[in-house]
Amino acid sequence: MAKQKYTGPLERIDDVSWRIPKSYREGMRVDGIVYADDALLDLIREDQALEQVANVAYLPGIQSASLAMPDIHWGYGFCIGGVCATDPAEGGVISPGGVGYDINCGVRLVRSNLTRADVEPVKTQLVEELYRQVPTGTGRGGKYRFSHDQLRRLMGEGVGFLLGRGLAVESDIEHTEARGCLPGAEPDLVSRRALQRGFDQCGTLGSGNHFLEVQVVDSVHDERAAAAMGLKQDQVVVLIHSGSRGLGYQVCDDALKMLRGAPAKYGIELPDRQLVCAPIESPEGQEYIGAMCAAANYAWCNRQLLMWQARECFETIFNRSWEELGMSLVYDVAHNIAKFEEHQVGDQQKRVWVHRKGATRAFPPSHPETPAAYRQIGQPVIIPGDMGRASWVLVGQDGSMQHSFGSACHGAGRVLSRTAAVKASQGRRIDQELAERGVIARARSWKGLAEEQPDAYKNVDLVVNVVDRAALAKKVARLRPVGVIKG
Amino acid sequence: MPYETFEHTADLGLRVWADDIATVFVDAARGLFSMIVELDSVQPRESIELAIEGEVSDLLLFDWLNELLYHYEVQHLLLCRFEVTIGEQGLKATAGGEPIDAERHVLDHEVKAITYHGLKLERQGARWLAEVIVDI
Numbered sequence: 001m002a003k004q005k006y007t008g009p010l011e012r013i014d015d016v017s018w019r020i021p022k023s024y025r026e027g028m029r030v031d032g033i034v035y036a037d038d039a040l041l042d043l044i045r046e047d048q049a050l051e052q053v054a055n056v057a058y059l060p061g062i063q064s065a066s067l068a069m070p071d072i073h074w075g076y077g078f079c080i081g082g083v084c085a086t087d088p089a090e091g092g093v094i095s096p097g098g099v100g101y102d103i104n105c106g107v108r109l110v111r112s113n114l115t116r117a118d119v120e121p122v123k124t125q126l127v128e129e130l131y132r133q134v135p136t137g138t139g140r141g142g143k144y145r146f147s148h149d150q151l152r153r154l155m156g157e158g159v160g161f162l163l164g165r166g167l168a169v170e171s172d173i174e175h176t177e178a179r180g181c182l183p184g185a186e187p188d189l190v191s192r193r194a195l196q197r198g199f200d201q202c203g204t205l206g207s208g209n210h211f212l213e214v215q216v217v218d219s220v221h222d223e224r225a226a227a228a229m230g231l232k233q234d235q236v237v238v239l240i241h242s243g244s245r246g247l248g249y250q251v252c253d254d255a256l257k258m259l260r261g262a263p264a265k266y267g268i269e270l271p272d273r274q275l276v277c278a279p280i281e282s283p284e285g286q287e288y289i290g291a292m293c294a295a296a297n298y299a300w301c302n303r304q305l306l307m308w309q310a311r312e313c314f315e316t317i318f319n320r321s322w323e324e325l326g327m328s329l330v331y332d333v334a335h336n337i338a339k340f341e342e343h344q345v346g347d348q349q350k351r352v353w354v355h356r357k358g359a360t361r362a363f364p365p366s367h368p369e370t371p372a373a374y375r376q377i378g379q380p381v382i383i384p385g386d387m388g389r390a391s392w393v394l395v396g397q398d399g400s401m402q403h404s405f406g407s408a409c410h411g412a413g414r415v416l417s418r419t420a421a422v423k424a425s426q427g428r429r430i431d432q433e434l435a436e437r438g439v440i441a442r443a444r445s446w447k448g449l450a451e452e453q454p455d456a457y458k459n460v461d462l463v464v465n466v467v468d469r470a471a472l473a474k475k476v477a478r479l480r481p482v483g484v485i486k487g
Numbered sequence: 488m489p490y491e492t493f494e495h496t497a498d499l500g501l502r503v504w505a506d507d508i509a510t511v512f513v514d515a516a517r518g519l520f521s522m523i524v525e526l527d528s529v530q531p532r533e534s535i536e537l538a539i540e541g542e543v544s545d546l547l548l549f550d551w552l553n554e555l556l557y558h559y560e561v562q563h564l565l566l567c568r569f570e571v572t573i574g575e576q577g578l579k580a581t582a583g584g585e586p587i588d589a590e591r592h593v594l595d596h597e598v599k600a601i602t603y604h605g606l607k608l609e610r611q612g613a614r615w616l617a618e619v620i621v622d623i
Contacts, residue, residue, distance in 0.1 A: 003494055047496055074496040076604030076620060101600040101622045138523060138597035139563050139587045196561045207597035208623045246560050249599045249622075253553065256603065260546075274604040417494040418623065445595045487597060 003074070003417070006050040010034070010041075016070075016470045020054050027269060028057040034068040035404075035470050040462055043415055044072055052079035055271045059084060060279070061092020063345050063352055067404050069359050070466040071413030071458065075100075077274030080358035083407045085343065087352050088280040093268065095277035096255040096288055098355030099338050103251060103292055104299030105210075105243030106177070106334040106360075107382045109393065110307055111229070112314070113326035114236040116216045119482065122317055123214075127440040127483035129313045130212060134306060137207050137444035137487035141200030144305055148195045151247075152187035154202070155294035159304050167308050174371055176332040177361060180300040182339070186290025190247070191254050194291075198247025198298060203305030207448055207487025209411075210242045211384075212310060214483035215391060221475040225377040225395050229330050231477050238314075238327070239391055239479065240306050241384050243336065244299035251295040255288040280353055289338075296337055303332055330393075331371075331380035335360045335410035343405050354405045362396035362408035362473040370396070381473045385412045385460030387452060387486075388437055391479045392464045399471030408473040412460035418451040425450035434484070443486040452486065490518030495620050499596070500605070503617040508543060511608070511615045512551055512571045512578065519552050519601075520566055520584075522621065523559065525593040529567040531583030540577040545608040548617055551578060552601045563587045596623050 011019040013033070018041065020032030032053040036044055044050065049072045056078055057066040063085045072081030077097035086092030119126065135142045144167075146154060154161045158181025162168040173179050205212060217235045220226045231237070244251070262278040263270055270276065278284035307329065311322035318325060338355045345352070363370050363379040370379045378395035385391045400406045416424065430449045434441045443449040461478075468475045489510070493500035501518045505511040520526060537554055541547045558564050566584035573579075587594070599622040607618040 003496070049496075076498065076602040076622065080497055101602075138594050139559075140589075193557060193561075197557075208599070250557075253600050272604065273606070274602060276603070414496050417496045418499055419492060419494045445593075447595055 003047050006045045006048065008050060008054065016466045020050060022057060025054055027271065028054060030057050030062050031065045032057055032068065033065040034072070035466055036070045037466050040070050040458065040466065043458060047074040049074045049079040052077070053082065055275060056082060056084050058269070058271055059086060059093050059095065059275070059277060060268055061086040061090040063087055069409040070463045071358070071409045071411050073413045075357070077272055078357045081409065081413060082357045083359045083405055084355045085352040085405045086280065087350055092280050092353060093277035094280050094285045094289055094338060094353055095275055095355065096252050096259070096292070097274045097276065098357050099252070099292060100336040100357050101249045101252045102243035102336050103248035104296035104334045105336040106299065106303065106332060107239060107241045107384055108303050108307060108332035109330040109382050110238040110310065110327050111231060111330050112236045116234045116236065119214065119236050123483055124440050126214060126313070126317045127442055127485060129317055130310060131442040131485045133313050134212055134309045134485060135204040136485055140204065142203040144203040145200050146202060148199070151195050151198060154301055155185055155187040155190060155297045157181060158297035159300050162301055162304055168304050172304060172329045175329045176300055177334055180297070180304065182293035182296050184289055185293040185297050187294045189287055189291040190251060190294050194247045194250035194254065197250050198245060201245035201247065202298065202302050203309060204245060205242050205306060205487060206245055207445065209452060211387065211484055211486050212306065213239045213387065213481045215239055215479040215481050218390065218478045218480040220477050225476040228374060228377045229380060229393065229476070230328065231393065237479060238310050239382070239384060240303055240310065242302055242306060244295045245302060247298050248295040251291045255291065258287065259284055292338065296334065300332065331382060333360050333382055341406065344401065354407070356407055358410045359407045360410045361406055362400040363406050364396045364398045364401055378474070381408050383409060383411060383460060383464055386454040386457040387441060387481055387484045388434055388439060388454030390460055392460060392475065393477045393479065394464060394467065394473035394475055396473050397471050400473060403470070404472055408467045409463050412457040412463055414456055415458045416456040421451045421453055421456040422447055424455065425453060439481050439484060441484040441486070445487065448487055489514040498620050498623050500618060500620045505615050506613070508615055509571045509573050511617050512548065512573070513569045515548060515552060515617055515619065516555055516566065516569045516582070519555060519598065519621070522596045522598055524565050524595060526567050528592050529565045530585050531568040532585040534581050534583040537580045537582060538577065543573060545606045547578060548608050548619065549601055549603065549606055552619065555582065556598060556601065565592060598623065
């Protein structure tokens with residue numbers, strides 16, 4: 001399967017959105033809608049991501065449109081950066097490919113009362129302490145070990161399980177999407193293999209695009225929203241990107257195997273095997289949903305434990321407790337997940353399964369699921385960029401409920417493949433180049449660092465501009481990295 | 488080179504050409520572990536036996552690589568040498584390697600999973616071609 005340019009139809013809707021009409025291919029049940037400006041669209045056309053947007057439109061029970069955010073790129077099955085909502089009452093399906101292997105991959109942002117000037121003199125020590133203490137990379141377990149029974153409780157209770165063990169505080173739970181626990185979790189449906197993979201990986205970062213970054217607030221674009229989140233210019237924050245580790249990958253893998261025969265059994269025709277799915281109301285669909293929710297809860301515990309270790313590292317370097325350092329959780333959002341939510345579809349209020357595969361929930365002000373502290377401003381939407389340029393904090397807007405099932409983008413989106421990025425870095429030292437830009441980076445694998453270099457990604461500023469202009473979410477603050485640890 | 492990686496935007500593709508089906512499975516396994524570790528740094532100090540049922544198809548290749556990945560993830564066992572026989576019942580194999588030694592092994596990618604996306608195992612003239620995309 002080689003990379004090919006998209007040559008199918010694209011109709012302009014307005015400055016920041018495009019339509020792939022359902023007439024493009026016979027099996028499409030709805031249009032595809034892509035959020036992008038002209039410049040981003042030129043990049044998006046380079047591979048098969050748009051074909052994948054069309055493929056998703058085949059899924060039974062899909063509502064409104066197969067949606068793509070401005071950071072979309074070519075994934076397996078679903079494009080990365082896609083949103084699709086299905087209605088169980090219309091034979092709607094649930095698809096593990098619409099969530100991804102890394103169930104509840106997501107990001108969390110932690111603030112501090114330190115400023116850039118406080119961190120600058122100890123920046124290298126801080127990054128090295130984080131690199132020593134926080135497990136990164138492949139083949140490395142963490143310091144937290146859970147028996148299979150404990151893991152089942154952890155998956156059933158989510159972050160609340162860690163509260164009872166002194167590894168979380170109430171405000172951490174308050175500021176985590178779904179309060180760190182999906183109620184539909186069925187830990188007994190998680191296989192022994194998944195438990196084996198997960199027992200020593202809760203509290204580990206992994207590799208690939210996962211990271212832990214020390215950042216500073218580079219600019220503030222909405223003073224009121226920034227104040228509600230406790231963010232201001234030059235402040236030091238920590239951004240953590242990871243998911244459900246081997247446990248979640250195994251849950252997805254088990255589900256794909258279980259569902260191999262489901263499309264034939266239920267008479268579902270699919271243009272790509274990786275889109276395999278089952279009706280939500282079927283036994284197979286319910287089995288996947290129970291296990292997926294359990295893995296999602298594991299992922300929230302993973303990010304909680306990563307944050308906990310980051311707090312400990314700051315305590316060591318600054319010789320003050322994390323509470324004194326003001327290291328409260330701003331918010332934690334999932335960007336690979338499926339959730340049962342209420343949305344307006346046409347003139348009807350419906351409960352639908354929203355698949356967010358590389359897309360972030362972006363609920364507007366006053367939404368009942370937005371925590372009290374953010375009820376006036378909207379749910380924080382945290383968008384990691386690349387390790388050289390920037391990341392962003394936005395807040396959800398009403399437009400997301402009207403157009404994208406309460407969703408916005410999730411990152412910058414890759415522009416170079418991993419192999420192309422490695423080729424482009426032959427003879428270069430990416431860590432030194434980053435150091436010249438003021439970013440201290442530590443990684444287990446030089447190839448990993450090369451693959452994740454800033455040039456491998458689109459400029460995240462351009463991506464969030466589209467989301468902001470489309471009124472899906474509003475820009476609040478731009479964050480600039482100063483320290484990075486990776487796998 | 489019995490295997491090569493190919494471009495896929497967010498992930499990595501693995502392509503294998505071989506004269507016989509058993510060699511496809513051996514080279515695909517080596518290709519998989521070459522993504523995880525510098526293969527030359529791994530010694531075949533211990534071995535495991537594997538048996539996978541199923542007829543020769545792309546799904547057998549998928550199940551084989553998936554099984555190896557599971558053993559790596561759970562036992563932290565890096566595998567470098569493979570002997571594979573394929574019969575009517577499926578595949579039997581001996582896989583040799585050693586546990587991770589952080590001092591000696593240069594680790595690279597964490598392979599999250601083998602995917603079905605673009606999965607291919609087919610005869611092309613006198614040779615076999617396999618393609619698989621792994622999630623990184």
